[in-house]
Amino acid sequence: MREVSDKEGDGAENGEKYSILLPTYNEHDNLAIIVWLIVKYMEKSDYDYEIIVIDDGSPDGTLEVGKQLQEIYGSEKIVLRPRERKLGLGTAYIHGIKHATGNFIVIMDADLSHHPKFIPEFIKKQKSGNFDVVSGTRYIGTGGVFGWDFRRKLVSRGANFLTQLLLRPGASDLTGSFRLYKKDVLQNLIQSCISKGYVFQMEMIIRARQQGCAIGEVPITFVDRLYGESKLGGSEILQFAKGLLYLFATT
Numbered sequence: 001m002r003e004v005s006d007k008e009g010d011g012a013e014n015g016e017k018y019s020i021l022l023p024t025y026n027e028h029d030n031l032a033i034i035v036w037l038i039v040k041y042m043e044k045s046d047y048d049y050e051i052i053v054i055d056d057g058s059p060d061g062t063l064e065v066g067k068q069l070q071e072i073y074g075s076e077k078i079v080l081r082p083r084e085r086k087l088g089l090g091t092a093y094i095h096g097i098k099h100a101t102g103n104f105i106v107i108m109d110a111d112l113s114h115h116p117k118f119i120p121e122f123i124k125k126q127k128s129g130n131f132d133v134v135s136g137t138r139y140i141g142t143g144g145v146f147g148w149d150f151r152r153k154l155v156s157r158g159a160n161f162l163t164q165l166l167l168r169p170g171a172s173d174l175t176g177s178f179r180l181y182k183k184d185v186l187q188n189l190i191q192s193c194i195s196k197g198y199v200f201q202m203e204m205i206i207r208a209r210q211q212g213c214a215i216g217e218v219p220i221t222f223v224d225r226l227y228g229e230s231k232l233g234g235s236e237i238l239q240f241a242k243g244l245l246y247l248f249a250t251t
């Protein structure tokens, strides 16, 4: 029998395991910090977990950082599942899920925009209502965005607003990507999703609702990346608009 501990969580006793997927492309400066924070908050809560790093041949040596982290934390905790070259986020998730041994999957960015302190809150929320999906939201309660210029805020708000209007998805943050899923639910969802790029996260949550998933929300603060380059340009916005119309037409 396990000893009774004074830690906050009760995950390990329940046989729950959380696989945290970290897709990385040029996150050399961020990976060690994000992993350290995940370990800190997961250990504090006493949940069983693994961190799966899916690096797509980052030229900045992100994978080397991963290897060093594996030596520090062990290969049970840090699982490296690299791919040869940049193949995109959507397939990075699929690749990661294939190797996940947990019954829950946490998806988050590795660039410190998503703070690991919210993971235990996602888990508590999931338990509170046996939710299929728990989605971080910047748009209710204490949630918010830091470090974005007006243009980017406008794009994000606009995208959410338009989508709320057209699709009525019943979730407040559609374009965010910090979420917890039951593994089997996520596998089904990913298979039914067609879009690539920014619209992918939105399609996931909309299809989740469509398929009758129970969705819980947790307010998160989102902080713009400090290190590395942002890729939101005019072409992404256009792609998003196309994707939205596509979803509007097909769902």
Ligand SMILES: Nc1nc2c(ncn2[C@@H]2O[C@H](COP(=O)(O)OP(=O)(O)OP(=O)(O)O)[C@@H](O)[C@H]2O)c(=O)[nH]1
Pocket: 022, 023, 024, 025, 026, 027, 054, 055, 056, 086, 087, 088, 089, 092, 108, 109, 110, 111, 113, 225, 229, 230, 231, 232
């Ligand atoms: N494995 C893999 N990871 C990727 C790829 N593209 C992006 N990522 C990672 O996915 C996460 C989200 O990508 P970001 O570049 O932060 O996208 P964003 O948050 O929309 O944009 P910015 O933060 O403004 O650059 C980060 O951890 C990236 O390193 C890819 O093609 N393959």
Ligand SMILES: [Mg+2]
Pocket: 109, 111, 113, 225
């Ligand atoms: Mg980012």
